[in-house]
Amino acid sequence: MIDMESHIKDLLSDAINSAVRNKDLVFPEGLEIILERPRREGQGDYATNVAMLIARHWGMKPRDAAEIIKAHLGQSEYVEKVEVAGPGFINFFLSDEWLTGVIKDILAKGPDYGKSDIGRGKKAQVEFVSANPTGPLHIGHGRGAAVGDATASILSFAGWYVEREYYINDVGLQTKILGRSVQSRYFELLGKPEHAPFPEDGYKGDYIYKIAEEIIAEEGDKFFSLPTEETLDYFRDYALEVILNEIKKDLEDFRVNFDVWFSEKSLHERGLIDEMVDFLTRRGLAYEKDGALWYKSTLFGDEKDRVLIKSNGEPTYFASDVAYHKDKFDRGFDLVIDVWGADHHGYVPRMKAAVQALGKSPDALQILLIQFVSLIKGGKLVPMSTRAGQFVTLREMMDEVGVDAMRYFFLMRKCDSHLDFDIDLAKSASTDNPVYYVQYASARIHSIFKEAASRGVAVVDPEKVELSMLSTEEEKALIKCLARFPEEIKKAANDLAPHILIYYVYDLAKAFHSFYNAHRVLGEENSLTNARLTLVRAVKVVLLNILHLLKINAPEVM
RNA sequence: GGGCCUGUAGCUCAGUAGGAUAGAGCGACGGCCUCCUAAGCCGUAGGUCGCCGGUUCGAGUCCGGCCAGGCCCGCCA
Known part of the structure; x- marks a missing residue:
């Protein structure tokens, strides 16, 4: 074809x-x-x-x-x-020759139909979620997870070599606060709250108590006799590990699997931050002022220069990030994609500037900003505030609405649009729910094949089917919709925009439902039934290819 | 004060490098199951694309200026 x-x-x-x-x-x-x-x-x-x-x-x-x-x-x-x-x-x-050619092409290629070579095997990395391991993932992370994962899948389908990566912020102030929070709860639970007062900006969630309880179960009161400063590292490391494992499990259940879990700590241990600082200094892109070391990011369009090494000698978070991105490019990625919460948008110019300092085009780094998700329940906004420890976790949402609906809803909008997530709608088994609408097409297709088998209608080689019998308006529209798939993949890959595929799969389901209601597949004259059955096979191929790509189930029965 | 995102039907949103008469879904209204799943289909109504100006054969799309909402502007992470 x-x-x-x-x-x-x-x-x-x-x-x-x-x-x-x-x-x-x-x-x-x-x-x-x-x-x-x-x-x-x-x-x-x-x-x-x-x-x-x-x-x-x-x-x-x-x-x-x-x-x-x-x-x-x-x-x-x-x-x-x-x-x-x-x-x-x-x-x-x-011409009609083209239409029948589309069906034959789809059935010949099967799971490969729609693939593209626009990536030409170049290396892309998608880094996403990367939530601090200081608490459970919430729904905002879920949207980033869905978008990052789908973007990676689409690029891969479009001919890129793709790796998924999670950056673990396992050093720094936040982890210390986490450690103090757990330590404080530990003593509180053992009736000695005065040993370690709860930090002012500590993590207040119930999960902190749970971790403290675990430690008590494992270690008892053995930390009573030791100075709290000495045992802080233990509490911190323990909590980080527990929370990270929870995050990993949440993501796995959300059908996201990372190739690399990259530890920020390892950047420091491998000396990559010093190496990056040397690199910039040698190129004359860093200078000292007020006892700190600054990066001349204004040379590359940033609005002010940025501190790399604070006057107390510690690297800034930004320095870690520059070193991290240098490492990404050193690993040979042609395209680096960061998925960030939209509240970090002010960070984009300095990161792009950093990429240029590393000798790369600013376009080699693409940043997807994920806008906030508002939860709607019973027609009302669900109040959420991370600071107050009042948020809906990814786990709670998965339990309540299911992964299919979540992934679909998170991918439904352009990532830089606010998303109103209507929980009642996502859960409803009704015509309003677009996930069910699309999945229902899959169930109907399966039902046709099941019925065909029970009536003894065999599947015929497409080359031997009179596909020219597919001549009605609905049939032609359906075939033309199928033919669009490769173009939709290219668009979604070029724009890094999974929502394009959601719109497309909805169109496809719509074209199929229209066809299904207007015509019968089984029980027609033989050549017509064979032609329509072949068409339905092609629809099934495309529908499944998309749903597999987006990791949404294609149920056989609903 | 500066910057980023958003503003399209009652609601939620698409809209391809600037193209033809502005696109869906929901909601509203009216039809369709003796038949492979009605969780479906078909039809009707609904718009000064936030406002004003500019660029050109042509602007929802590009440029400038306003208005409204959200977010950011640290030697925090």
């Missing part, structure tokens, strides 16, 4: 070239032929505005240029008709 888009582009550029020769015209410098898919019926399957772009160079009206190009177009068995329309569009109507 040929790539229809490039086929039509070839036809067009050949036509323009021969028009240029015949009519003694010029071929405009840098002209690029763009195809689009017209929204409206009657405007063909593909359209181009190239005549409108070229008209000025040829000194004629757009429609006249379009007619000249059309007159020079070569024949193609896949193109049924070409029309000049509107202000000067050239519309291509594809």
